[in-house]
Amino acid sequence: MRPEANKPAALGEGRHSPRFAVATATRASIIAALAVIPAVLILIALPAFADRALLQELFYVFTMLTLAQLWNLLAGSAGLISVGQQAFVGMGAYALFAFTIIAGLDPVLSIVLAGIVAGALAVPAALIVFRLRGAYFAIGTWVVAEVCRLVLAQVKHLGGGTGTSLPPDIAGSMIGLDFVRHLFRVRGPAARDILSYWLALVLVVGTFILVYRLLRSRHGLALSAVGDSEPAAESTGVDVFRTKFLIYVVTAIVTGMVGALLFLQKARISPDAAFSLIDWTAYVIFIVVIGGIGTMEGPIIGVVIFYLLQYYLAALGSWYLILLGALAILLMLFAPSGVWGVISHYFDISLFPVRRRLVVPERAGLRKESLR
Amino acid sequence: MILKLDNLTRSFGSLKAVDGVHLEIARGEALGIIGPNGAGKSTLFNLVTGLLRPDTGSIWFDGRDITHASPRARCIAGIGRSFQIPLPFENLTVFENLLVAAIHGRGRREAQVIDACGEILERTGLIAFANRRAGALNLLGRKRLELARALASAPRLLLLDEIAGGLTEAECGELVRLVQDINKSGMTIIWVEHIVHVLVAVVSRLMVLNFGRKIIEGEPRPVMASAEVREIYMGIAA
Structure with a gap:
């Protein structure tokens, strides 16, 4: 119990009618909120009239967008610049293969369990990497991922260093597959693509809801405070370790689920692919930085740019990666807040209103003798 | 004592x-x-x-x-404090800086502390900047925010x-x-x-x-x- 009775009456307390109010919504955000419901409904219904290729492309976009939004939460809000998120992608993916091949569980259920495994990895990983600061934190997260890759390469049941494939009967036994097959009158592989697409849609929408609600909560305030200044956050009563730990484990769980889904769709795993720094962290950082770090809108813009670049330039081979890197560097130099940062600066709009605005009564705003 | x-x-x-x-x-x-x-x-x-x-x-x-x-x-x-070299939460608004201290430092809910935070902003001359990003404040504003945020934890x-x-x-x-x-x-x-x-x-x-x-x-x-x-x-x- 805090000895509140000893305290001097805090300012603003004991008042009956509140003088101030808090608003978050903006006009743009209300329009966005109204637009998002039909948009999601269209995306749910999309398999009825879209071809398989489009669903596969969207599957990739959704999974990358989910990873980007999660990394953005870690790095953009909490200041935890991890370059080791592939540890959780890979661990989730391997957990899915272990649960389905060795334990014989359903693949969809295994995705959820894979998230838990990734979260369980994040607990000891956090205890190590949180002892490190700045660049050393980043290096620490990368080392954790490398250790995971090396350890998984030793697991003979899952193919060791060369990896293994998911037996077709396992991928064909997913919960809901028959339903999809009958609903759209398609064959097994096409039904699997549809189901994977839906699962990716669930993950990306779920992640956006999770991140938005988190940022709007007291934990979201704590997270931003920790990201901006740990000593100030600690001195204002924020539980810095718990805040960072919570966010690290939560993002690891969802990242692990994305990894499981990605490799369920690929139906083939190897340590190098599952723990790929380029695929699951470098591209993700590119998406967030290009789009605008620290904003929920940024990763959406980033993933569109990333997808278009890949679509038109991937044929260039290594030049594609060189261009990607050059573009990221140019943007960091000339528009460090990313494309969305520039847009929101000039047009002052926010689609995901996570900032609270104090609504000040006219009288109070005009009072000059406010110090008396 | x-x-x-x-x-x-x-x-x-x-x-x-x-x-x-x-x-x-x-x-x-x-x-x-x-x-x-x-x-x-x-x-x-x-x-x-x-x-x-x-x-x-x-x-x-x-x-x-x-x-x-x-x-x-x-x-x-x-115990509340201000920092000699201001350490605002730059990516939060001025008002949210106070909310952090009021919510986490006092263990209150957001709705319970809005008025208290608003009044502190008035008294410290920051009310006009309430919805400004704290990182955009000049040095004088940052120093005032240090005091205001410390007060917000009551x-x-x-x-x-x-x-x-x-x-x-x-x-x-x-x-x-x-x-x-x-x-x-x-x-x-x-x-x-x-x-x-x-x-x-x-x-x-x-x-x-x-x-x-x-x-x-x-x-x-x-x-x-x-x-x-x-x-x-x-x-x-x-």
């Missing part, structure tokens, strides 16, 4: 930043601390708020030994670290009245300040630090007139 420092010592390498300091502060008192740069004033604050641990000695707050308590626990127990002991630097005379006058008001409402204040005439207008007791040691302590005017202080500030041999 709200705060008691007993033989507090903290070294950085061979430098004794705080050297055997004893201090007792009564509830509701306003104490000023002065001393040249590097005298150990900010280190003393960091020891009291828990960002640094003492090598020896103990810290008692409200009858409890808090020597080993975390900064968070000390904030929740009722502390019983408030530590102010050089909040008057860079203010005009008129602004200093406003600041003096504000801190006096806060002190009159029952809050105990320890104020480190280089601008001595501002300090002396508020505090009833002055402590002088030099090389980490307490040189002299007492009522402001005799302390300022003492040979020790004149020696430190003007290099006049006693």
Whole structure:
């Protein structure tokens, strides 16, 4: 119990009618909120009239967008610049293969369990990497991922260093597959693509809801405070370790689920692919930085740019990666807040209103003798 | 007695930043601390708020030994502070900076603290900047925010670290009245300040630090007139 009775009456307390109010919504955000419901409904219904290729492309976009939004939460809000998120992608993916091949569980259920495994990895990983600061934190997260890759390469049941494939009967036994097959009158592989697409849609929408609600909560305030200044956050009563730990484990769980889904769709795993720094962290950082770090809108813009670049330039081979890197560097130099940062600066709009605005009564705003 | 420092010592390498300091502060008192740069004033604050641990000695707050308590626990127990070099939460708005302290420092819900935060913003002259990103504030705004955020956690002991630097005379006058008001409402204040005439207008007791040691302590005017202080500030041999 805090000895509140000893305290001097805090300012603003004991008042009956509140003088101030808090608003978050903006006009743009209300329009966005109204637009998002039909948009999601269209995306749910999309398999009825879209071809398989489009669903596969969207599957990739959704999974990358989910990873980007999660990394953005870690790095953009909490200041935890991890370059080791592939540890959780890979661990989730391997957990899915272990649960389905060795334990014989359903693949969809295994995705959820894979998230838990990734979260369980994040607990000891956090205890190590949180002892490190700045660049050393980043290096620490990368080392954790490398250790995971090396350890998984030793697991003979899952193919060791060369990896293994998911037996077709396992991928064909997913919960809901028959339903999809009958609903759209398609064959097994096409039904699997549809189901994977839906699962990716669930993950990306779920992640956006999770991140938005988190940022709007007291934990979201704590997270931003920790990201901006740990000593100030600690001195204002924020539980810095718990805040960072919570966010690290939560993002690891969802990242692990994305990894499981990605490799369920690929139906083939190897340590190098599952723990790929380029695929699951470098591209993700590119998406967030290009789009605008620290904003929920940024990763959406980033993933569109990333997808278009890949679509038109991937044929260039290594030049594609060189261009990607050059573009990221140019943007960091000339528009460090990313494309969305520039847009929101000039047009002052926010689609995901996570900032609270104090609504000040006219009288109070005009009072000059406010110090008396 | 709200705060008691007993033989507090903290070294950085061979430098004794705080050297055997004893201090007792009564509830509701306003104490000023002065001393040249590097005298150990900010280190003393960091020891009291828990960002640094003492090598020896103990810290008692409200009858409890808090020597080993975390900064968070000390904030929740009722110690608030401002930072000499402002550390705003730059990506939050000014209002949200206060919310962090009010929600996490007091364990309240957001809806319970909105009015309190709004009033603090009014009193500290920040109300017009409430919805501005804290990172966009100038130095004066940042210093005000340091004070406002510390107040938002509703502390019983408030530590102010050089909040008057860079203010005009008129602004200093406003600041003096504000801190006096806060002190009159029952809050105990320890104020480190280089601008001595501002300090002396508020505090009833002055402590002088030099090389980490307490040189002299007492009522402001005799302390300022003492040979020790004149020696430190003007290099006049006693």
